Amino acid sequence: MLACLRSLRELRDPLAITLPVLMLLPLPLVLRCQEAYCGFVVxxxxxxxxxxxxxxxxxxxxxxxxxxxxxxMTSKEVCKQYMKDTNMLFLGGLMVAVAVETCNLHKRIALRALLLVGVRPALLMMGFMGVTAFLSMWISNTATTAMMVPIAQAVLDQLNTTGTQPGDPEQGHGQTARGQELEEKDSTVEGIQPALISPVMQTQDADVEMKVSAVPHSDAQREQQRLRKMLSLAVCYSASIGGTATLTGTGPNLVLKGQFSQIFPDNGDVINFASWFGFSFPNMLIMLTCCWLWLHLLFLGVNFGRLRMDKSPREQAAYGIIQGEYSKLGLMSFAEKLVLGLFILLITLWFTREPGFVRGWGSIFNWEGKKFVTDATVVMFITFLMFIMPSHRPRLKGWAWNRTVEAEPGIDSRERKDHRSGRLLEWKEVQRKLPWNVVLLLGGGFALAKGCEVSGLSLWLGSHLLPLQNLPPWVIAALLCLLIAIFTECTSNVATATLFLPILASMAVLIKLNPLYVMIPGTLSTSFAFMLPVATPPNAIVFSYGHLRVTDMVKAGFVLNLIGVVSATVAINTWGRAMFHLDTFPAWANISSSL
Known part of the structure; x- marks a missing residue:
């Protein structure tokens, strides 16, 4: 019996690869039409x-x-889809994120913000959620979570230490030990590649150090366990929520940008960095606030009096942990200042290129009715500057880095070794940290969308959704958001957006509904993967620490999924309706004859 089970386990992958092919093969063999062929591939x-x-x-x-x-499609036509303008925007955004991570600017921002909010449980959760969401807007949610969780664990460890008082001689030793533990945990997650997909990350139980007993025996232990669960969920949820606020924050947003431009080429650049931020940032703030309130009610109850500042010995010691980690960074280095300046310049250029309500600087490059400059142009300009600008203050000898230069505050020997040529960005560092697999994933999505359009599969699928036209538009949007939010729990958010967005576009065209009315909330819903550890990398990272059970995540995530669906539906029906003129069917969407 055991031998049979072992044989089946060895054949699991081959069967999982071949069985879908054999089961789906009758579709193209029997129907023999372009829609069936494309349906087989999809x-x-x-x-x-x-x-x-x-x-x-x-x-x-x-x-x-x-x-x-x-x-x-011909091979040349398919291959063109794998490196579009959206892919360059994605690559540029991630390279800027690599520069931010390399100089430790993101850690400085995180620790400084935590010092401002304090360490009361409710305020601590608010601080971690705000910082995580902000960083996730610009760097990957995986990298953000991998950095924030060890900090949260170290602070909670100090909060839960009841035997050490501020005046005790052991306190300094205890803080040092916590700092060392934080560094060790940072090194364990440093190798996690920033990614915008949701791979199934397996939990390594042998490496998980259980901080609390599985069955708490006292009120203090139960409170400690609640705080760990609350803060772990707060970090992973805010990482997913924060990525929805910017066009480059998460993969589905870029899928929307690329597929929308491909299906509706005459849309006039309706979806750009500024317009997406104007719509999604308020929605992100609403979701973040609702998430904080829900987790507070779930783990801390309705006692919001905990928001007041306190100076108890335990909390002062935990505050000292954050101060100690911030002190280790030293003064702001030349590289940090330069990266911060370039980052602010990038955001400014993005917002002012095509702001919508006034004429932006991008109109200078509009010739013969064509827009020659896009958001990808801007980010590649900043990336190019990062590859040529020095990481150390230049001397009279030139821009090349002098190996005998004295160590700047905040730059250790390992960082100086990484910057051998003295540039803000090193190609070896980019190669090591950039998730190249997502480039192929985005390209494959664009190729799949183009194939559905050319074969007529999108039109066929959209026609079968025509009965939805008898429903009010807001009901259509809510139902589709709910469907996508459920589907994204089981698969990659990028893959979910890739599969659903062409269908939603075709359906909207056929029922004469503005495509953005269903495509934008549908895209937001792909990031609402809150219920399962394998749904997205941030969930898997916090789950691997051993403080959460699947039931904890399902209970908290189910309500948050509903909050997300309601929030996206309300957003698209209020300020989204005004921003994108959703009450009218635009001329650029009238492409039913070419589908």
Missing amino acids: LLMAVYWCTEVIPLAITAILPVLLFPMFGI
Whole structure:
């Protein structure tokens, strides 16, 4: 019996790869039409993306193989989809994020913000959520969570230490030990690649140090356990929520940008960094506030009196942990100042290129009715500057880094070694940290969307959703958001957006509804993966620390999913309706004859 089970386990992957092919093969063999051929490819990729039996990026290259074989698109036409303007925007944004991480600017921002809010449980959760959401707007949610969770654990460890008082001689030793523990945990997560996809991350139980007993025996232990669960969920949830606020914050936003521009080429750049931020940032603040309130009610109750500042010995000691970590960073280095300046310049150029209500600087480059400059142009300009600007204050000898230069405050020997040529960005560092697999995943999504359009599959699927036109538009948006929020719990958020957005666009065109009315809230809903540890990397990271059970995440995440669906529906029906003129069917969306 055991031998049979072992044999089946060895055959699990081969069966998971071949069975979907055999089960779906009758579709193209029997129907023999372009829609059926494309449907076979879409369903096969959907199964592989959900099961992750092969890497997501490898599944994304199937259109290059299958579309030419079925006569849907030529190989040249398919390959063009893998490096579009949106992919360059994604690459540039991530390279800027690598520069921010390399100089430790993100850690300085995080610790400084935590020093401002204090360490009372409610305020501590508010501080961690605000910082995590802000950082997740600019760097990947995985990297943000990997940095914030060890800080949260170290602070909670100090809060839970009741035997050490501020005047005791052991206190300094205790704080040093906590600082060392924080450094060790930072090193364990340093190798996590920033990614915008949701791979199934396995929990390594042997490496998980249980900080509290599985069955608490006292009120103090139960309170400690509640605080750990609350802060762990707060960090991973705010990382997912924060990424929705900016166009480069998470993969689905870029999928929307790329597919929307591809399906509706004459849209006039409706979706850009400024317009997306104007819509999504208020929604992010609402969701973050609701998330804080829900977690407070779930773990701390209705006693909001805990918001007042306190100076108890335990909390002073925990505050000292944050102060100690901030002191280790030293004074702000030349590289940090330069990266911060370039980052502010990038945001300014993004916002002022096409602000919408006034004429932006991008109009200078509009010739013959074409817009030659996009958000990708801006971020590549900043990235280029980072590759040529020095990481140390230049001397009279030139821009090259002098190996005998004295150590600047906040720069250790390891960092100086990483900056051998003296630039803000090093290509080796970019190669090591950049999630190249997501580039293929985005490209595969664009190729899949183009194949659905060319084959007529999008039109066929959209026509089967025509009965929805009898429902009020807000009901349509709410139902689709709920469907996508459920689906994204089981598969990558990028893959979910890739599969659903072309269908939503076709349906909207057929029922004469502004496509943005369903595409924008649908895109937001792909980031509402709050219920399962495997739904998204931030969930998996906090789950691996051993303080959470699956039931804890499901109970908290179910309500938060409903909050997200309601928030996205309300947003698109209020300020979203005014911003994108959703009451009218735009001329650029009248493409039903070409679908």
